[in-house]
Amino acid sequence: MSQIMDRLQVLSQIENDVISCMQSAGQALMELSKEKSSVKQAETQTQQFLKTLNSLESKLSDQISYLTQVSTGQPHEGSGYASAKVLQMAWHRLEHVRSRINNLEKIKNKHLVGSRPSSMARAVSQQQPITIPSGSSTPVSTGAPPTPTQPPSLGPPNSN
Numbered sequence: 001m002s003q004i005m006d007r008l009q010v011l012s013q014i015e016n017d018v019i020s021c022m023q024s025a026g027q028a029l030m031e032l033s034k035e036k037s038s039v040k041q042a043e044t045q046t047q048q049f050l051k052t053l054n055s056l057e058s059k060l061s062d063q064i065s066y067l068t069q070v071s072t073g074q075p076h077e078g079s080g081y082a083s084a085k086v087l088q089m090a091w092h093r094l095e096h097v098r099s100r101i102n103n104l105e106k107i108k109n110k111h112l113v114g115s116r117p118s119s120m121a122r123a124v125s126q127q128q129p130i131t132i133p134s135g136s137s138t139p140v141s142t143g144a145p146p147t148p149t150q151p152p153s154l155g156p157p158n159s160n
Contacts, residue, residue: 024049
């Protein structure tokens, strides 16, 4: 919040410098337009104008540089734009991974359903338990259909 106040204060100072610059230029021109103008007074106002103009140019360049940095997404002090963009992209990647896992799960289930009758027939003829090829080592009796598998968790990997 204080950075915003600092930026507003700098912009207010720039506005005051613009006013001062215009006043100096106006006074110098008024002095030169007089019939009996004082060259010394006109030069003083002109010097004040140039001094204020240089300061104004420097402050405006700083503001333009800051705005350029902010608008290009480069990280800078006090901005959450870059972090928000990284978070948004991470959510997008997560949704893509979930979608891909769901598609692979459907393909796997379709394949299991297509190969299940021959596995059942073989198991019945050999009287051996059927195991589900999802990494689960729980055997299923030959009389009961295999239980459906759950998609893998998207959480952090187990460190067993």
